[in-house]
Amino acid sequence: MRAAFYISDGTAITSEVFGHALLSLFPVEFEHFTIPFVESVEKAEQVKQQINQMYRKTGLKPFVFHTFVNPQTREIIDTCDAVIYNFLEHFISPVEQQLGIGAKPKAHRTHSIHENSYDYRIDAVNFALANDDGTRVTDYEHADIILVGVSRSGKTPSCLYLALQYGIKAANYPFTEDDIDELRLPDFLMKHKQKLFGLTIDADRLIDIRNGRMANSKYSSARQCRLEIREVEKLYKQEKIPFLNTTKFSVEEISAKILSTTGLQRYKY
Amino acid sequence: MRAAFYISDGTAITSEVFGHALLSLFPVEFEHFTIPFVESVEKAEQVKQQINQMYRKTGLKPFVFHTFVNPQTREIIDTCDAVIYNFLEHFISPVEQQLGIGAKPKAHRTHSIHENSYDYRIDAVNFALANDDGTRVTDYEHADIILVGVSRSGKTPSCLYLALQYGIKAANYPFTEDDIDELRLPDFLMKHKQKLFGLTIDADRLIDIRNGRMANSKYSSARQCRLEIREVEKLYKQEKIPFLNTTKFSVEEISAKILSTTGLQRYKY
Numbered sequence: 097m098r099a100a101f102y103i104s105d106g107t108a109i110t111s112e113v114f115g116h117a118l119l120s121l122f123p124v125e126f127e128h129f130t131i132p133f134v135e136s137v138e139k140a141e142q143v144k145q146q147i148n149q150m151y152r153k154t155g156l157k158p159f160v161f162h163t164f165v166n167p168q169t170r171e172i173i174d175t176c177d178a179v180i181y182n183f184l185e186h187f188i189s190p191v192e193q194q195l196g197i198g199a200k201p202k203a204h205r206t207h208s209i210h211e212n213s214y215d216y217r218i219d220a221v222n223f224a225l226a227n228d229d230g231t232r233v234t235d236y237e238h239a240d241i242i243l244v245g246v247s248r249s250g251k252t253p254s255c256l257y258l259a260l261q262y263g264i265k266a267a268n269y270p271f272t273e274d275d276i277d278e279l280r281l282p283d284f285l286m287k288h289k290q291k292l293f294g295l296t297i298d299a300d301r302l303i304d305i306r307n308g309r310m311a312n313s314k315y316s317s318a319r320q321c322r323l324e325i326r327e328v329e330k331l332y333k334q335e336k337i338p339f340l341n342t343t344k345f346s347v348e349e350i351s352a353k354i355l356s357t358t359g360l361q362r363y364k365y
Numbered sequence: 366m367r368a369a370f371y372i373s374d375g376t377a378i379t380s381e382v383f384g385h386a387l388l389s390l391f392p393v394e395f396e397h398f399t400i401p402f403v404e405s406v407e408k409a410e411q412v413k414q415q416i417n418q419m420y421r422k423t424g425l426k427p428f429v430f431h432t433f434v435n436p437q438t439r440e441i442i443d444t445c446d447a448v449i450y451n452f453l454e455h456f457i458s459p460v461e462q463q464l465g466i467g468a469k470p471k472a473h474r475t476h477s478i479h480e481n482s483y484d485y486r487i488d489a490v491n492f493a494l495a496n497d498d499g500t501r502v503t504d505y506e507h508a509d510i511i512l513v514g515v516s517r518s519g520k521t522p523s524c525l526y527l528a529l530q531y532g533i534k535a536a537n538y539p540f541t542e543d544d545i546d547e548l549r550l551p552d553f554l555m556k557h558k559q560k561l562f563g564l565t566i567d568a569d570r571l572i573d574i575r576n577g578r579m580a581n582s583k584y585s586s587a588r589q590c591r592l593e594i595r596e597v598e599k600l601y602k603q604e605k606i607p608f609l610n611t612t613k614f615s616v617e618e619i620s621a622k623i624l625s626t627t628g629l630q631r632y633k634y
Contacts, residue, residue: 120474179459222521346483353402
């Protein structure tokens with residue numbers, strides 16, 4: 097199998113995301129290696145040896161996706177027995193021409209604490225945890241959004257993703273049997289109706305997930321899962337709450353869809 | 366201010382990460398717009414209008430970073446009054462030549478639920494929540510890693526990031542006053558010593574953070590913060606636990622450093 101290396105003097109997240117997106121266009125499997133914080137000549141030389149060994153072992157030139165600020169370490173990686181994708185470099189001079197100013201590369205400019213959005217993100221994570229799963233329903237005035245839905249429809253991971261990635265304060269509330277029976281929103285949700293966003297899920301998937309947690313219970317029974325979903329979707333329509341079926345979507349997709357539906361502003365790019 | 370658009374028929378995360386990394390090399394501010402799920406010709410035409418209006422309003426050609434699988438929608442965006450960065454496209458034919466096979470673009474190949482690591486990630490999030498903050502200390506045999514440290518040294522956001530991004534099961538345990546007084550690991554940690562990773566933080570930063578939560582308390586006092594940090598660092602050295610000072614690092618950086626120090630394998634690329 098061919099190896100793909102993602103290397104940087106920072107987190108290497110940019111290299112990973114770009115390299116992964118590019119390689120995913122090809123029906124070929126790769127062995128992946130991420131090597132962050134290559135900040136010294138010694139470390140760069142070690143990495144070069146590792147890459148060259150991989151070439152000798154597999155007979156296939158590894159693909160190397162890298163972003164370096166320091167030219168000294170970059171030059172070492174550029175001389176590996178590998179196919180080098182210096183993907184940011186390629187676009188620097190067109191951008192310079194457009195802007196009429198030169199690039200000023202600085203280490204740790206992305207994915208670091210210096211982004212002014214960083215505190216927002218940590219505050220948002222704390223908010224999501226304190227307001228997870230309906231444990232606190234008295235602080236919704238500070239929420240940017242409140243995800244609602246039946247238990248195990250994907251609310252918690254979505255809230256955490258919105259918080260960690262985008263600094264959005266997302267609470268979540270699982271509908272109780274009473275809410276479902278009465279087909280009405282509790283008062284503490286009604287007060288913040290404009291912040292509500294509903295999640296739903298296919299019954300078969302919900303039955304699977306709940307069985308994984310509590311097999312052969314009322315909670316995981318087909319009858320109960322179908323009933324809850326049917327009633328909750330009825331409630332969304334009745335109350336005109338925007339909602340999304342999460343069955344086929346990842347947290348990244350759910351979050352992106354929530355942002356684009358609600359127009360919520362993120363605190364990070 | 367010049368506008369930067371990140372557009373895709375998927376989540377647009379790849380466009381955001383690439384565009385942000387490129388623009389961060391320049392000492393210029395941009396107004397950012399992310400537009401995911403541009404999946405129809407109608408939607409693409411709307412977005413084109415929005416971009417062209419922005420150009421007329423600002424007199425500056427917006428920068429557009431896009432990834433499209435569907436050529437029909439891509440062509441519409443390519444004809445906007447904007448500077449278009451079709452950054453994946455540019456690298457496709459070099460990769461085709463290297464691999465000797467053609468690209469087979471497929472929608473939602475990245476950042477979607479179809480990646481086989483997806484269930485790992487959701488399981489890992491559930492694990493991180495159930496094993497957060499020392500609330501459960503009996504399930505550490507299922508942890509990939511256990512972050513330890515004083516209260517508010519960055520353990521929880523780091524665990525959640527490791528789980529959400531990489532599918533790593535990360536528990537965390539805040540040292541109690543007793544642990545600190547006796548300068549010893551409790552038995553349930555000692556049993557899993559090889560999984561421990563310590564976090565520490567500068568005293569001034571810890572005092573700030575704790576004051577934000579509980580001002581003028583013993584918990585947030587300079588004396589207490591300094592004492593806890595000093596003793597805990599002593600414990601790390603005594604027990605040979607690898608550790609990291611998180612003061613100047615983001616969760617992305619902390620997570621990348623933990624992975625590279627421990628050699629833990631991630632479940633996602």
